[in-house]
Amino acid sequence: MTDQPAETFRPEARAPRGFVDKRARDLRAERAILEAVSKVYERHGFEALDTGAFEYADALGKFLPDSDRPNEGVFALQDDADLEGKNGQWMALRYDLTAPLARFAAQNWETLPKPFRRYAYGPVWRNEKPGPGRFREFIQCDADTVGSARPEADAEIIAMAVAGLEAAGLPRGSAVLKINNRKLLDGILAGADVTNYAQKLAVLRAIDKLDRLSFDGVKLLLGAGRLDESGAFTKGAELSVAAIDAVMSYLTMSFTETRSQFIDNLSDTTKLHGGNDGLEEMAKIDAALKSLGIDDQQATFDVSVVRGLEYYTGAVFEAELLLSTLDEKGNKVSFGSIGGGGRYDDLIARFTGQPVPATGFSFGVSRLAAALRAAGHEPGDAARGPVVIINFDQAHMGEYFSLAADLRNAGIPAEVYLGTSGMRPQMKYADRRMAPAAIMLGGDEIAAGTVTIKDLDLGRELASGVADNAAWKAERPGQQTIPRGDLVAAVRKIISGSVGG
Structure with missing residues (x-):
């Protein structure tokens, strides 16, 4: 009886879910965007910075659950044991480029020029369920000012975002920066006696879905919750009827054609509840944007912009692509948001205990490249071979x-x-x-x-x-x-x- 040779193992050739392979065309398009936007940032006096792919998990803060293995939302691993034989610390692939900046600024604050103006780009990783247009690895490009509380710093970031998107290949009029201030909504909620942190966070997340769910869907999420078409139920903020009415009134009354009209419309709504601070900041942003040559078609005020991340403390902004194209079935496809940012004055304080004002903007390079290609504005000479x-x-x-x-x-x-x-x-x-x-x-x-x-x-x-x-x-x-x-x-x-x- 002879021994039979062991069967050779042949793994299936497959990429992990949420990770994509990119050939020259994709890489050239992304490179062209990054080079064009980097030149815009450098013209504004921003310094390039590259931080490592891994951060200690505790430095990423609110993205992580309180658990023994912090791998929900991020990709984490435990470092080797230290010299004393103790268990190593948990490290995680960076979730974005903002948390590493906060760590870097806190670590090097004494030697940095203040304000510290930096831009950065590179891959980020999110341990989330992938889907159409939603990946676990993608490229971001950020610009941030750390150390200035002036609303003009927010305005400059917004103006750079406008210039950067145009430099990347977007014709003027094909994108708009939508701007809001978290303090306005804080004032509305304070006036409605909504002080519970979990409820306030649920309100933010509900408003953040306005473009997908319409006003009726958001109203349901402000109350008991919403049952979607698949039968899944999303628990709501459980606000009182009066509080829901106050938030809905705030959302529906202030859509305007100009930034000046926005400020006029809201001037009476937020008084006596602290929201007037946010309104004053937006008035200064408006004035600075006018001085920088940014008109109402390039950047507008919109109360529906709240941004989903918890760390924003003031001005928030989002870049929306107005370009659209047709899919293979002839249906219109709109690309929507391709980036955003805002003011996050408390993020560095997690390390130092001292508040340090900061503001910044980030856009998804891969998503922008895909949108430009679909709309016939592909950046770079992506099709040219040798x-x-x-x-x-x-x-x-x-x-x-x-x-x-x-x-x-x-x-x-x-x-x-x-x-x-x-x-x-x-x-x-x-x-x-x-x-x-x-x-x-x-x-x-x-x-x-x-x-x-x-x-x-x-x-x-x-x-x-x-x-x-x-x-x-x-x-x-x-x-x-x-x-x-x-x-x-x-x-x-x-x-x-x-x-x-």
Whole structure:
């Protein structure tokens, strides 16, 4: 009896839920956005900062439950035991870029210039249920001012967000920054005798769903709760009838066309309840935005903006994309919010015990790139591939690599085909790579000191109008033979959109 060989284990090739693979097109689009927005931040005097992917779990604060294993909402692991043999501390992948900034500022406060103005970008991770357009890993890009309580600091962050979104490729009028102040709602709730923290948090979360649930849905969540179409029940804030009426009146009376009208409409609503502080701050934000050239179409006041995170203490703002497109079934798709932020004056105090004012904005880079692409405004040259040098003969590999080096030294991406296929598959390969041109160098060209260039962009354009295959082959559209020394200039003309003769 012979031993049978053990069956080879072959794992299923699959990506974890909520994590996506990105090819060159996606990465180039994201890179173009980040480069454009970084230039905006740097023009405003903001310093780049990169913090590590992991933070100690206790530094992330309100995102974590009180449990032995803090992995709800974040991805956490326990560090190795310390030198004394005690259990290591829990670490978690950063949930956003704001909590790491708060830790960094608290840790380095004595040596930092104040206010400290920084921008940052990179991946963040959330241990949440993934869904359509909702990922567990995504790219954020933030700008924050730490150490200034002035409303003008909020206004500058808002103005930078407007400029950053336009720099990323959004035409003016295709996005709007919606602004509110948490102190306004605090005043309304104080006037309605709502002081319970859990109730106030439930009110915030209910209002945050206004765009999806409409006023009727929010009203249900302010009361006993809401039963959705699937049969799931969401417990409400359980406010009194009078308190619900006060909140709903606040939500419905103050939608205006201009920021000045907003302030006029709310001036009587929030008096005597502390909300007037928030209104004064918004008036100063409005004045600063006008000085910065931000009009009412670019940034507006909207009481429905409350932001879901607990740490905001004053002004809050949200960027809404007004672009829309159609899905594969022809239905209109709106992208909605692609970023937001606000003032968080208590976050650094968790470390120091001393209040430190701070304000900032963050937008989702991946979501913005996807929205721009769907709406026909893809950032960067995301579809362009390298020039492909056709491999006719192994004996001429040195010549092929010399051509590639000439193009690369001129700043033009180029590659020599290193497969084993013939001419036709190589041309198909170049087309699939979205190469602007293919370079052909055979024995005759080498002897004559020439190269043959095929303008693939022109070929793709002309092919759509040619029905006769024989005529197509005879005419060889977009193909030219030139002296080798003219190669770089000819390729540059093709890439710039010109047609060489």
